[in-house]
Amino acid sequence: MGHHCCSKQKVKRGLWSPEEDEKLIKHITTHGHNCWSSVPKLAGLQRCGKSCRLRWINYLRPDLKRGSFSAQEERIIIDVHRILGNRWAQIAKHLPGRTDNEVKNFWNSCIKKKLIAQGLDPKTHNLMPTSRPPATVAGPNASQFNHPQPPTTPFTISSPSKSYDAMKSTSMEVDLSMVNSLPPSSLPFHEANNISMSSYQYMDCSSVMMGFKDHNSHSSIDFTNSSSTIDHANISSSSFQPPGFMDEASMWADAVDTLEAQKQNEAAVIAQQGNVQEQAQHLVGYNEANEKGLEMDAYNSAAFDLEFMESALMPCRVFCSGSAMEQLQWDC
DNA sequence: AAAAACGCCAACCGCAAGCAA
DNA sequence: GTTGCTTGCGGTTGGCGTTTT
Secondary structure, X not given: OOOOOOOOOOOOOOOOOHHHHHHHHHHHHHHOOOOHHXXXXXXXXXXXXXXXXXXXXXXXXOOOOOOOOOHHHHHHHHHHHHHHOOOHHHHHOOOOOOOHHHHHHHHHHXXXXXXXXXXXXXXXXXXXXXXXXXOOEOOOOHHHHOOOOOOOOOOOOOOOOOOHHHHHHHHHHHHHHHHHOOOOOOOHHHHHOOOOHHHHHHOOHHHHHHOOOHHHOOOOOOOOOOOOOOOHHHHHHOOOOOOOHHXXXXXXXXXXXXHHHHHHHHHHHHHHHHHHHHHHHHHOOHHHXXXXXXXXXXXXXXXXXXXXXXXXXXXXXHHHHHHHHHHHXXXX
């Protein structure tokens, strides 16, 4: 069965030969592709237009980045997938030179398995309840770790009621310090809006995340708002709106709403298990910790959850860049 | 060494959205 | 409003190379 564009033609299927590639490249580079359905005929190819389009987009395009995914790219995929789900085309837009097909394949062949191995549901990114027994810790500090998961979250992204000190006292120090060491997001958002990496990195992400006014008193994104949602009206009232800002900002605002709702309970787990890892590293290191009765499972789960914590902060990074824009506006 | 199992990934398929007639 | 076409997307398949038995 053929496509609309090629149902009346005899078309070749399967892998593309170098000769076919050459024909397609030559045609596209000289004539472009105003209409894919006419490309095969004009290029002298026995393929359907759809096949030509796919071949060009996924393989022949000159701006494609070949080779394996970097750790940062993997991080971004996980971050964005957590929020957007299997919207590969959207995810790929955050990875210059990568295609949706490539991202999808990488997810299915690699990341998915990693998440499952770490006890996470790759669809929801939530901990799979039956996949990992509750971590238990033996030794002198056992009582600190072995209590049931607290029913309430130690923080929320836009919580108005938590002071910075309160945050620190609920074992978030390690995470806060990590925020500022995060690599800059590769979201094209920044490039599109001329936000330099230096100004982006300068922003105190943790303060933004906590709803601190100090650094962001000029910000139109009010993280101290009692509502758990971002104030879209305030965002739109900004006089500094580079192209694409509203779309991106709205998308991420929505995304954070979703993220917050989904992750509040997990935050408690993360904070607690983060302590397990921190404690282990601080006191002894992995091997000794094991000897002292810190179970590998506890260590691994804590390590993973810290990683999760980092990815959960991605929307904050995005909002930081929003704040950076406001800062620029103020400075000007 | 050979067969089977596995994993990766290019390519295909079907569906939906957008658009023009 | 309907139809036909094109494009774009996500799910799935199948070929091929690699690893395991």
